[in-house]
Amino acid sequence: MEDHKRLIGEFTEFLGAENVMESKVPRERRVFVTIKTDKLRDAVKYLKDHEGLTHITTITGIDSGDEIEVLYHLAKKDLSLGLRVMAPMEEPVVDSIVDIFNGAGLYEREVHDILGVAFEGHPDMKRLILPDEWPEGVHPLLKKWTLNKIRETIDGKEW
Amino acid sequence: MGKREFTIHVGPQHPALKEPENFVFKVDGEYVVDVEPRIGYNHRGIEKAMENRTYIQNLYIVERVCGICSNSHQTCYTQNVEELLGMEIPERAKYIRVLLAELERIHSHLLWLGVAAHEIGFDTLFYYIWRDREVVMDMLEEISGNRVNYAMPTIGGVRRDIAADKIPKYLKMLDVLEERTKFYKNICATEKTVLARADGVGFLSKEDAIRLNAVGPNLRASGVASDIRADSPYLVYDEIPWNVISYDSGDVFANVLVRVDETFESVNICRYCLEHLPDGPIRTIFSPLGKVPEGEAVSLVEAPRGELIHYIQSRGTDKPYRYKIRAPTLGNIPALCEKLRGGYIADIPIVLAGIDPCFSCTDRMVFVDEDRDKRWEMNGEQLRRYGVEWYK
Numbered sequence: 001m002e003d004h005k006r007l008i009g010e011f012t013e014f015l016g017a018e019n020v021m022e023s024k025v026p027r028e029r030r031v032f033v034t035i036k037t038d039k040l041r042d043a044v045k046y047l048k049d050h051e052g053l054t055h056i057t058t059i060t061g062i063d064s065g066d067e068i069e070v071l072y073h074l075a076k077k078d079l080s081l082g083l084r085v086m087a088p089m090e091e092p093v094v095d096s097i098v099d100i101f102n103g104a105g106l107y108e109r110e111v112h113d114i115l116g117v118a119f120e121g122h123p124d125m126k127r128l129i130l131p132d133e134w135p136e137g138v139h140p141l142l143k144k145w146t147l148n149k150i151r152e153t154i155d156g157k158e159w
Numbered sequence: 160m161g162k163r164e165f166t167i168h169v170g171p172q173h174p175a176l177k178e179p180e181n182f183v184f185k186v187d188g189e190y191v192v193d194v195e196p197r198i199g200y201n202h203r204g205i206e207k208a209m210e211n212r213t214y215i216q217n218l219y220i221v222e223r224v225c226g227i228c229s230n231s232h233q234t235c236y237t238q239n240v241e242e243l244l245g246m247e248i249p250e251r252a253k254y255i256r257v258l259l260a261e262l263e264r265i266h267s268h269l270l271w272l273g274v275a276a277h278e279i280g281f282d283t284l285f286y287y288i289w290r291d292r293e294v295v296m297d298m299l300e301e302i303s304g305n306r307v308n309y310a311m312p313t314i315g316g317v318r319r320d321i322a323a324d325k326i327p328k329y330l331k332m333l334d335v336l337e338e339r340t341k342f343y344k345n346i347c348a349t350e351k352t353v354l355a356r357a358d359g360v361g362f363l364s365k366e367d368a369i370r371l372n373a374v375g376p377n378l379r380a381s382g383v384a385s386d387i388r389a390d391s392p393y394l395v396y397d398e399i400p401w402n403v404i405s406y407d408s409g410d411v412f413a414n415v416l417v418r419v420d421e422t423f424e425s426v427n428i429c430r431y432c433l434e435h436l437p438d439g440p441i442r443t444i445f446s447p448l449g450k451v452p453e454g455e456a457v458s459l460v461e462a463p464r465g466e467l468i469h470y471i472q473s474r475g476t477d478k479p480y481r482y483k484i485r486a487p488t489l490g491n492i493p494a495l496c497e498k499l500r501g502g503y504i505a506d507i508p509i510v511l512a513g514i515d516p517c518f519s520c521t522d523r524m525v526f527v528d529e530d531r532d533k534r535w536e537m538n539g540e541q542l543r544r545y546g547v548e549w550y551k
Contacts, residue, residue, distance in 0.1 A: 026454075026455075026456065027242070029391050030456075030457055032455070054369055055369075055372050056372050057459075057466060057468045057485065057490070058468055058470075058483070058485035058489075058490070060470045060481070060483040062472060062480075062481045063481075071470070073457065073470070077385070077390045077391075078391060080391065080457050080459060080468075082455075082470075102370050102371050102493065103370075103371050103372025103373075103490065103493050103494075104372075105493065106489060106493065107485075107489075110489075114206075127197070127199070128197070128198060128199065129199045129202045130199065130202075131199060140204065140207055141206065141207060141481075147207070147211060
């Protein structure tokens with residue numbers, strides 16, 4: 001736990017306290033940090049190069065009302081760190097990190113499919129899990145797309 | 160190269176395992192130049208379904224994410240919910256969960272070994288392995304009542320106990336599994352068919368495995384000794400003596416050796432669990448009407464195919480606000496593409512099978528075409544036969 005606190009301290013110093021909105025250590029081997037969206041690439045590079053978090057487990061997107069949370073699960077041997085940025089619901093855009101984490105490409109495409117988040121700089125932003133015929137703009141994990149609304153939209157369509 | 164390159168569509172019907180996905184390979188003569196995945200055929204919207212169901216209902220949905228590693232998903236899910244509830248489960252339940260997890264790993268690894276033998280045209284070995292795999296299936300059935308979805312972990316513990324008078328019988332069955340696996344390891348290490356089709360095939364360097372964020376046996380076959388059970392121990396993995404298996408050669412052969420050796424480790428872990436099963440209750444009570452306090456948690460489990468992550472966000476109701484699952488196969492796809500590039504067309508089935516892909520878990524894979532002046536299609540079975548004939 002002490003080492004997690006040290007990590008958060010040094011990370012906050014690097015990024016600037018004004019750019020780190022929240023940090024917590026809910027238990028051993030788990031850390032969550034929320035940062036300003038435009039600092040994402042700096043933060044990811046720092047964590048990879050200075051803290052040895054060389055593995056990305058996945059990216060989770062969460063519809064939290066006015067904003068979409070994009071949560072990057074970075075990992076090393078004894079730590080899973082959730083790095084969170086917020087993207088506005090009207091136009092959710094965050095920077096792509098595929099050039100930093102080569103394994104992140106599919107995860108970004110998945111979040112794009114299900115929540116409509118655009119990843120600026122992604123080399124190949126195509127559909128990953130939704131069918132080719134799926135209607136544009138229906139991002140099924142958004143809360144506004146209730147099960148009934150999704151059914152009404154896709155039922156009776158030629159697909 | 161230009162016009163010398165072709166594109167081949169493989170799938171969506173079973174390129175390797177009996178699950179739908181589709182790959183488009185760009186080839187030059189017999190060589191694979193590039194490969195592109197597109198997944199989605201098995202996507203069932205489970206994350207959305209879970210947001211609309213209670214924690215108890217989700218226990219049964221999450222088990223159906225995968226037909227092979229169902230127990231891993233349920234274990235991962237229960238850990239998440241228990242963390243938010245601040246619930247400590249009884250020691251005996253932890254041991255039973257580990258026992259189930261390792262029996263599942265044995266059945267999954269033996270299943271894989273059989274599939275791999277089939278992909279290289281060694282069907283005799285395939286039938287023998289699957290016959291002997293029935294021993295572990297019988298054990299699972301006797302313990303849980305089911306061959307596939309065991310429904311053992313529940314919020315607060317496990318649903319069924321291990322009967323003390325059955326333990327000697329289970330230990331004997333583990334002896335049989337160990338002895339047969341030794342026999343298969345010997346065959347794999349010496350039989351020419353296996354060596355010709357696995358040795359040096361589908362290479363992935365240690366650097367690429369780390370760079371492309373590979374997971375599980377696929378990562379350990381490239382010389383990285385990383386295993387969630389050791390790196391981030393859950394349940395009682397830190398109390399049980401066992402070893403992380405890794406091999407350096409990065410090819411299909413290393414994948415075989417990692418899984419065979421892990422089967423031995425799992426047999427030993429199961430023995431330890433049966434011999435050291437603590438007394439006491441098997442669960443604490445979670446009310447079926449139960450609400451889960453606000454919060455978020457990340458649960459990690461080493462599933463048979465590698466690192467499995469579940470993320471939960473609760474807003475204090477009886478349903479999760481968001482539930483995210485990332486199964487190991489999705490994590491292994493970038494590394495799989497790297498393995499296929501530069502290899503022979505004839506090796507596609509075994510390299511594909513080499514990562515032990517599970518598309519129900521991951522859902523989701525297709526290979527997209529790029530227009531060239533020639534194109535043909537093959538289904539998985541045709542491709543398998545092509546590979547077997549090519550090596551004759």
